[in-house]
Amino acid sequence: QSALTQPASVSGSPGQSITISCTGTSSDVGGYNYVSWYQQHPGKAPKLLIYDVRYRPSGVSNRFSGSKSGNTASLTISGLQAEDEADYYCNSYTSSDTYVFGTGTKVTVL
Amino acid sequence: QLQLQESGPGLVKPSETLSLTCSVSGGSIGTTNNFWDWIRQPPGEGLEWIGSISYGGTTYYCPSLKSRVTISADTSRNQFSLKLSSVTAADTAIYYCARRTIAVRDSWGQGTLVTVSS
Numbered sequence: 001q002s003a004l005t006q007p008a009s010v011s012g013s014p015g016q017s018i019t020i021s022c023t024g025t026s027s028d029v030g031g032y033n034y035v036s037w038y039q040q041h042p043g044k045a046p047k048l049l050i051y052d053v054r055y056r057p058s059g060v061s062n063r064f065s066g067s068k069s070g071n072t073a074s075l076t077i078s079g080l081q082a083e084d085e086a087d088y089y090c091n092s093y094t095s096s097d098t099y100v101f102g103t104g105t106k107v108t109v110l
Numbered sequence: 111q112l113q114l115q116e117s118g119p120g121l122v123k124p125s126e127t128l129s130l131t132c133s134v135s136g137g138s139i140g141t142t143n144n145f146w147d148w149i150r151q152p153p154g155e156g157l158e159w160i161g162s163i164s165y166g167g168t169t170y171y172c173p174s175l176k177s178r179v180t181i182s183a184d185t186s187r188n189q190f191s192l193k194l195s196s197v198t199a200a201d202t203a204i205y206y207c208a209r210r211t212i213a214v215r216d217s218w219g220q221g222t223l224v225t226v227s228s
Binding site: 101 | 147156158162174206219221
């Protein structure tokens with residue numbers, strides 16, 4: 001299985017909104033509503049931000065939102081803050097009963 | 111609160127078998143709908159799902175690693191384990207264990223670095 005495709009980097013100024021895409025196929029992203037997003041700061045374990053395409057776990061800021069259209073899922077960060085500077089990964093269930101991660105996106109706050 | 115902790119050798123020789131254990135506290139690995147994942151991250155690179163074991167003991171593996179991976183569970187110790195055989199330098203990575211409830215991977219261990227080198 002191939003990794004889901006994410007842009008290598010995305011940047012924005014404080015207060016702006018940015019969107020990270022995650023492109024797969026009909027056998028993963030497009031076929032199931034089991035897309036999740038993770039935030040990872042340097043030296044730390046990933047943290048769950050979004051699950052099942054659009055749902056936020058308790059405690060995650062509502063500045064993070066998820067959506068999906070066809071084979072592409074998206075994570076939007078609104079009101080960008082310095083603390084949002086991190087790596088972001090999408091993850092999807094696949095038709096092979098396995099999971100696949102995205103290539104990862106580095107978010108820079110200018 | 112659920113906690114996971116990886117343990118095992120930090121250095122493994124090429125061609126040998128990497129063995130790691132994830133100890134779970136604050137919850138039972140036999141809880142219905144819980145799945146227990148292994149995920150790795152080579153230094154400076156992205157995340158890779160290695161495989162998982164279900165609350166009932168069913169295993170699932172990444173196709174590219176399937177021939178070398180074995181995941182097992184010990185419910186009496188509330189632990190699950192990873193074995194990766196015939197390792198090479200490409201298997202050098204931080205290895206994480208995680209709990210997944212259906213598709214919600216909400217609890218992670220801190221990760222443990224395993225280096226493959228002679």
